[in-house]
Amino acid sequence: MAYFTEVKKLKILRFELLDRFENILHFSTTRIYADRNDFSMSFYINEKKEEITHKEILSGALKINPDSFVFCRQTHSDNIVIINTQESDKGFYYKENAISNTDGVISSVKNVCPVALSADCVPVIMHDPVKKIVASVHSGWRGTAKQVVKKAIEKMQSEFCSDPKDIICCIGPSAGPCCYEVGEDVVQEFGLVYPDHKRFFSLNINGRYMADLWMANKWLVMETGLEEKNIEIAEICTICNNELFHSARFHKGDAGRMATGIMML
16 A cells, blocks of 8 residues: 655655565655645756755655656657666756656666656556566556556566566556546547546546546556556545645646656665
């Protein structure tokens, strides 16, 4: 079960399934730092040279070298990259240094920390303890319709010979089926790629569709052969819990971003 903990005044969420591995450091940030609720991983918040940045607070609290982080300029794509070397500034200091047009990162080396940024979209982190690889994926409704998390696992298989039965998959806080209202266009988009796609949608009292991206992403990873016992879903809705999490739906243009990352030590 996912749980909250505090590290040097920074409130983060962690997963019990990944806690079993002493060589794995993982986290999902919240809005909370030092009793304030404005902590954000948004690029525009973190590029202020005159003050310590929120990314530096995260780096210091978790004892992760800034050069270890790998950020992406996410575009709701199904593009996945592999990072096998620790390089300087992959978006830690400046957005232009983040990997462009990418929504998933896989790494096979220690001290490289792929990060997914989110505010209602689904962040997913994975670990294969046999092949010793980690991955982070950003999967909003567009990414879920494009099956980005499934494609990340398929890349783990093709590039590293991963067996999905060995992979641990953790799905972080995001817009839940209780609050995530979508239009007919989203339902139709899912219908192009999913059999029985309406299982991921329910109708509310106003006759509007409510999307369950948690179920959809769980279904995707299990389609590859990943076992249900190795899947942990936070089941925390960012819209409901907007005091703890950034929500694009609730905070709109003022929404910041959470960071969900994983790294081998």
